[in-house]
Amino acid sequence: MRYLTLFIIMFLLWMLITLNLALSNIIVGLVAALITALVFGSQFKLNWKKFYNPLRYIWLLIYIIVFVWECIKANFDVAFRVLSPKMPIKPGIVKVRTKLKTSFARVILANSITMTPGTITVDVIDDDLFIHWIYVSSKDSKIYTKKIIGRFEKLLKRIFE
Secondary structure, eight states: OHHHHHHHHHHHHHHHHHOOOOHHHHHHHHHHHHHHHHHHGGGOOOOHHHHTOHHHHHHHHHHHHHHHHHHHHHHHHHHHHHHSTTOOOBOEEEEEEOOOOSHHHHHHHHHHHHHSTTEEEEEEETTEEEEEESBOOOSOHHHHHHHHHHHHHHHHHHHHO
């Protein structure tokens, strides 16, 4: 099953990269995915049972919608701070603890935070993320943890764990 899962992932990746539905492209993609699956299938460590769970993909779509919405809100917030004559910024680095168990989920969380305007993930050490924030609104770790990673973490937990 591991080989089949890798084959499907590689073929879908090929189709996403090429964006070409010509028969010759599909044949080349199938052959390349087959060779990749045969050569690297024994090294593939993905839990294939999770891969075939359709509920994860529904949560992924919800996550994308939430992420886009959070980015739009953050863009307006940063634009307000830049265009305001008083420049209401209060930058700082905050330490946020995540409950995500897998390193891949932590990386996705860190990247999502970095891609949201006004925040940059500076470092990830075990369960802690160090985030530079344009406006540290509270010194209470529970409040700023909820503001920064609250919605992202809940959805990522459903997708990856």
